[in-house]
Every structure is written in C-alpha cells, then in structure tokens.
Amino acid sequence: MARYGMLINTKKCVGCFACRLACQAKNHLEPTEAFIKFHELETGEFPNVYNEIVPTQCQHCEDAPCAAVCPTHATYITDSGVVLVDPEKCIGCKYCMAACPYGARIVQESTGVVEKCRFCYENGEPGNPPACVGTCISGARVFGDLDDPESDVSQAIAKYHAQPLASNLTESKIYYVR
Amino acid sequence: MVWGPLIAWYLFLAGASAGAFLTAAFVEAKYPDSVKMRVAGRIIAPVFVGIGLLMLMIDAEAGLHNPLRFFWLVSNPGSVMTLGVYFICIYMPVTLAAAILEILKKKVPKWLTWIGIVFAFAVAAYTGFLLGVVKAYPLWNNAVLPILFVVSALSAGLAATSLVGLVTDRERFEHMWLIKKSHVILSAIEMVVLFTMLVIVSAGSFEGAASVHSLIAGQYAPAFWGGIVILGLVAPFLIEGYPVFIAKRVETSTTSLVVSLIGEAGVLVGGFLLRLLVILSALPVLFL
Numbered sequence: 450m451a452r453y454g455m456l457i458n459t460k461k462c463v464g465c466f467a468c469r470l471a472c473q474a475k476n477h478l479e480p481t482e483a484f485i486k487f488h489e490l491e492t493g494e495f496p497n498v499y500n501e502i503v504p505t506q507c508q509h510c511e512d513a514p515c516a517a518v519c520p521t522h523a524t525y526i527t528d529s530g531v532v533l534v535d536p537e538k539c540i541g542c543k544y545c546m547a548a549c550p551y552g553a554r555i556v557q558e559s560t561g562v563v564e565k566c567r568f569c570y571e572n573g574e575p576g577n578p579p580a581c582v583g584t585c586i587s588g589a590r591v592f593g594d595l596d597d598p599e600s601d602v603s604q605a606i607a608k609y610h611a612q613p614l615a616s617n618l619t620e621s622k623i624y625y626v627r
Numbered sequence: 628m629v630w631g632p633l634i635a636w637y638l639f640l641a642g643a644s645a646g647a648f649l650t651a652a653f654v655e656a657k658y659p660d661s662v663k664m665r666v667a668g669r670i671i672a673p674v675f676v677g678i679g680l681l682m683l684m685i686d687a688e689a690g691l692h693n694p695l696r697f698f699w700l701v702s703n704p705g706s707v708m709t710l711g712v713y714f715i716c717i718y719m720p721v722t723l724a725a726a727i728l729e730i731l732k733k734k735v736p737k738w739l740t741w742i743g744i745v746f747a748f749a750v751a752a753y754t755g756f757l758l759g760v761v762k763a764y765p766l767w768n769n770a771v772l773p774i775l776f777v778v779s780a781l782s783a784g785l786a787a788t789s790l791v792g793l794v795t796d797r798e799r800f801e802h803m804w805l806i807k808k809s810h811v812i813l814s815a816i817e818m819v820v821l822f823t824m825l826v827i828v829s830a831g832s833f834e835g836a837a838s839v840h841s842l843i844a845g846q847y848a849p850a851f852w853g854g855i856v857i858l859g860l861v862a863p864f865l866i867e868g869y870p871v872f873i874a875k876r877v878e879t880s881t882t883s884l885v886v887s888l889i890g891e892a893g894v895l896v897g898g899f900l901l902r903l904l905v906i907l908s909a910l911p912v913l914f915l
Contacts, residue, residue, distance in 0.1 A: 488915050503915055514762065520708035521699035538699050540690030542683075544708050547629045550763045550914055561688025615914035 454595040454622035461589035468581035475580035507566035508621030515545035635903035640679030645747035646784015648672035667791035672722040718746040751780035765835030766909040771824035786894035859897010866890035
C-alpha cells in the first residue's frame with residue numbers, strides 16, 4: 450500500500466499563488482475559500498536575512514489531531530495515509546479546526562462542512578498529481594509514495610534533507626525544504 | 628477564531644445547569660423547607676442545558692441543515708466531545724425527570740438525584756476538558772482550566788438558583804448560611820484558580836503569554852477586569868462575604884436586596900464572560 454506525501458521546496462517557491470488557484474478550481478471552492486495558505490516570513494539574522502514564502506495546507510498527519518477529536522468520525526485516514534473528511538458525517542462543530550496545529554481547515558460557506566486539502570482524492574486515489582503539484586510553475590512541489598524509495602518525492606526528500614513543519618509533532622507527510 | 632459567543636453560551640449554560648442541579652440537591656439535603664429554591668434549581672438545570680444545546684446546534688451549521696448527522700456524535704469515544712454527548716444523554720433526561728417530578732409535586736427519588744449529581748459534575752468538568760485537550764492553544768491546554776470551569780460552574784449554578792431564592796423566598800434565603808458561605812468560598816477559590824492559570828499559562832509559552840497579555844492588558848482587558856474580576860468575583864465576594872463573615876446578621880433592608888441581586892447577577896455575567904474571553908483570547912501555537 451502506498452503512503453502518499455508531498456515535498457514543498459520554499460527555496461523554489463516564488464509565491465505566485467497558482468497552486469492555490471488550481472486547488473480552488475479543482476475543489477470547487479469560492480474565491481474566499483482556500484485549502485492552501487501563504488505565510489511570508491522574515492527568516493535569518495541580520496545581515497543574512499531573506500524573505501521566505503511558506504505555503505501550508507493539510508499536512509496529512511499519521512497522528513492526526515483532527516481525526517482524534519472528531520466526534521462523528523467524519524475525519525478519517527485512508528489506508529494510503531490521506532486524511533479525508535466525509536461531508537455526509539460532518540456536523541460542522543469545528544473541533545478539528547481548533548485541534549489542527551497548522552490551521553489547515555476551513556468551513557465551507559455553502560454547506561457548513563469543515564474541509565481541507567485532500568490531495569485531490571477521487572475514486573479511491575489521490576490526484577496524479579494533485580492540482581497544486583501539477584500547476585506549480587517552478588517545480589517547488591513534488592508528490593508521491595513515501596514508502597517507495599525510488600519515487601520522486603522520496604528522492605527529493607533525501608536529496609534536500611526535507612523536514613516536516615513541526616518535526617515529528619504529528620508525523621505529518623508534507624516535507625519542507627527551507 | 629474557531630469558536631465564538633454561541634459556544635461560550637453553551638459552555639456557560641451547561642456549567643450553570645450542572646451547578647443549579649447540585650445546588651438543588653444541596654438545598655434538599657440541608658434545607659428541606661426551602662421548597663422554592665430547590666424547585667428553582669431543578670427547573671433551571673434542564674432549561675439551561677437545553678438552551679445551551681440549542682446554541683451548539685446553531686453553531687454546528689452542517690448538522691443544523693442535516694439534523695440526522697447528530698446521531699454520528701456517539702461514534703468516537705476517543706473524543707471529549709463524544710464523551711460529553713454521552714454525559715448529556717444521561718444528564719438531560721435525569722434533570723428533566725427531576726424537574727417534572729418537582730412540578731408535579733412528587734418526591735424526586737434519592738437514586739435519581741445521585742445519578743444527577745454524578746453526571747452534573749461530569750458535564751461541568753467535560754466543558755473544561757473539551758478545551759483542555761486541545762494542544763494547539765496554550766490558554767486551554769493546561770490542567771487548571773477544567774478546574775476553573777468546574778468551580779465557575781458551581782458558582783454560576785448557585786448564583787442562578789440564589790437569584791430565584793432571593794426574589795421569591797427572601798426570608799428563608801437570608802437564613803441559608805451554608806449556601807451563602809459556599810458562595811463566598813467558591814468566589815475565593817475561583818480567584819485563586821484563575822490567577823494560577825494565568826501565571827502558569829503565561830510562563831509556559833510565547834503564545835500563552837500573548838493570550839494572557841490580551842486578557843490583562845490588551846484588547847480584552849476592560850471585559851476581563853470589569854466583567855470577570857470585579858463584577859464576577861470581587862464584588863460577589865465582598866457583597867456575600869461581608870454579611871456572612873463580618874457583620875454576621877440577617878439582612879432585611881431593600882438596599883441589601885438590591886446589592887445581593889447585583890452580586891448574584893454579577894456572578895452570572897462573570898461566568899459567561901470567563902468562557903467567552905477564554906475562547907476569544909486563546910492564540911494557537913503555529914508551526915511555520
């Protein structure tokens with residue numbers, strides 16, 4: 450069984466928002482709704498300071514706090530490690546939004562259901578690749594099977610020594626090159 | 628901010644409901660003649676938690692549009708919210724049955740009261756644990772918060788019931804020293820617990836310190852000092868404490884009635900504002 454994950458290379462990201470737009474189009478989101486958020490940080494210490502753009506979204510944690518607190522089991526994790534929301538079970542209590550350390554979840558205005566990045570999951574499989582990866586103009590995003598050492602994503606993680614945002618806090622599956 | 632006033636109302640009403648039920652049980656045991664106050668507590672319990680649950684459902688928009696989804700709420704016992712649903716599922720019918728028995732002027736059986744007492748504590752405590760287990764918010768994720776919420780719940784329930792006692796059965800109420808003493812002591816404990824929580828949270832993390840700062844010196848300071856500390860804790864402590872511990876006499880004047888009403892209402896306002904500000908001022912630890 451595959452275990453899907455992603456690499457985001459902030460050194461390649463130019464902050465063009467194409468991934469967010471592609472995601473919104475693919476997932477039928479309103480212009481005010483987005484699964485991808487951009488954080489602009491001032492990193493480093495003078496005189497070695499640079500502007501860092503960090504796009505964040507659902508980190509698809511193995512130890513997902515959102516799934517742990519979800520009272521209805523609307524949030525669940527597929528066998529391939531993708532964290533999903535069953536919109537038919539979600540009551541919109543927002544407990545998952547409070548529990549997520551990455552602020553990745555939003556309330557969908559039309560339904561009140563809490564949603565988030567789903568790796569463009571459709572018909573039992575994630576997108577090949579997900580919209581954000583396919584559209585990225587600088588190749589800052591890589592998607593694939595973390596359990597396969599030959600996959601592009603595993604190779605890229607090894608090459609750049611990419612790390613999850615919060616080390617092993619939630620065993621997240623999006624790796625960052627900073 | 629994830630949650631807002633609706634959830635604050637629920638946390639407050641559920642806590643006050645539990646406190647009112649416990650007050651009624653206490654009055655029944657110690658002052659069997661104080662019928663009005665006991666009945667008041669018994670009726671307040673299901674009404675408050677009922678209104679609170681309505682607030683919850685309004686806040687949970689996806690469920691509001693598809694009410695059958697609420698049945699899924701029992702499915703994850705690992706979630707404090709699901710545990711709370713279990714507690715409410717027992718607490719609500721028990722308090723409702725007790726209230727109906729009181730209204731029909733029938734005796735509430737001892738065993739029913741005891742089940743109610745146990746689950747009243749469970750409901751009051753779970754509202755604290757609900758926030759307490761959320762790691763992302765330092766203001767919530769500490770061991771003091773659930774204790775603070777339980778103390779505040781007892782205090783608010785006592786105040787709501789006392790308010791009715793004060794208006795409908797004042798002569799008897801003024802002689803209920805144990806009730807009055809408990810009230811003063813609860814206010815004192817709550818002050819200490821609140822102080823402890825703020826100190827510990829602000830020492831624990833940057834985000835915790837920022838949350839505490841917004842309460843004591845930032846945008847929430849007027850509501851915190853005016854509503855929670857002065858109106859909700861210090862004023863009731865002095866108003867109740869003076870006649871009970873210093874003057875030691877039964878008050879009968881209209882002035883003291885008005886002052887007492889302000890004290891009891893202050894506890895309720897403070898109890899609500901405590902929940903509201905705890906929800907609004909909590910800042911998450913963000914990992915970037």
